[in-house]
Amino acid sequence: MRIPQFGLGTFRLKDQAVIDSVKTALDVGYRAIDTAQIYGNEAAIGQAIAESGVPRQDIFLTTKIWVDNFAPDKFIPSLKNSLQNLHTDAVDLTLIHWPAPQLGVSIPEVMQLLLEAKQQGLTQHIGISNFNIALTQQAIDSIGVEHITTNQIELSPYLQNRTLVNFLREQNIDVTSYMTLAYGKVLNDPILIEIAAQHQATSAQVALAWALQNGYAVIPSSTKRENLISNLKAQDLKLSAEQIQIIAQLERNGREVSPEPYAPEWDQ
Structure with a gap:
């Protein structure tokens, strides 16, 4: 993958909560952080990065351009404002x-505006989020697939998005999974709990390991040190092929995020 497989998500975290989360995550070993303009953080x-003592060059930092800034006169200025807020000359992924x-x-x-941001050196990599197959194809046709590093999409054991994932793999576009724990809903799944017991692990670790072994990057969030450490250990958990197949059967099209009017028509 061209991006780190494991990072920290910061959706819904603001002010001191996000400062503490980021500093703790960096302290326990995270080196990728995902944010967005609309998160307000x-x-x-x-x-938090400045206070952490971890060198900026050791951190893979991602942000996302919000829809209000898509106009040609707003796009680049909004990214420059994000860079100023993030105390950096460039992000790793936009x-x-x-x-x-x-x-x-x-x-x-x-x-084209996103590509221009890359050419100006404001971001090392560029990509998309929440794009379906048709819109991803439009993006590819616009700037070339070689420039599109990832499509960050909602993915969990309850929403496996196989049609879109297969397309992205064919195009050699990395898949980033968000909501991998489905707002915590998968944590109480009896199948995941049973698999977790077989590994002396947690159901969260099982869900994250499932995503990692499928080749996805993951960006779970937490404000608790013990959960941040526990999530990170999912990288060491190796599920069997049979367990991966059992989790594949948990698909229920359980989408958690589909805001109007921003969401596309989802692939089935």
């Missing part, structure tokens, strides 16, 4: 947060 994350087809956003235009 970039400045706090910038502060994503288009939502394709917003119902808002009439031109995918070719916004992808």
Whole structure:
């Protein structure tokens, strides 16, 4: 993969909560942090990184451009503002947060702006988030697949998105899974609990290990030190082929995030 397989998500975390989460995560070994303009926490994350003592060059930092900033006169300035908030000259990865087809956003235009940001040195890598197959193809046709590092999509044992995942693999676009724990819903799944018991692990570790062994990057979030450490240990958990197959049967199209009017028509 061109991006780290394990990182820290910061959705819904703000102010001191996100500062503490980021500093603790960096302290226990995380080296990738995912944020977004709409999260309203970039400045706090910038502060946390500065206070952590971990060199900026050792951290893979991702942000996402919000739909309000897709206009040509707003796109680059908004990213520069994000960089200022994050206390950095460039991020490692910048994503288009939502394709917003119902808002009439031109995918070719916004992808060209994203490519321009990369060419200006504001971001090392670029990619997309929440794009379905048709819109991903538009993005590929616009700037070339070689520039599209990842598609960050909702993925969990309850939402396995196989059609889209297979397409992304064919295109050699890395898959980043968010909501891998489905807002915590998978933690009480009896199948995952049973598999966890066989490994002296937690159901969260099993869900994350399932995603990792499928080749996805994961970005779980937590504010608790013990959970941050526990999640990280999912990298050491090796599920059997049979266990992976059992988890594959948990698919229920259990989508947690599909905001109007930003979400595309999802692939089945």
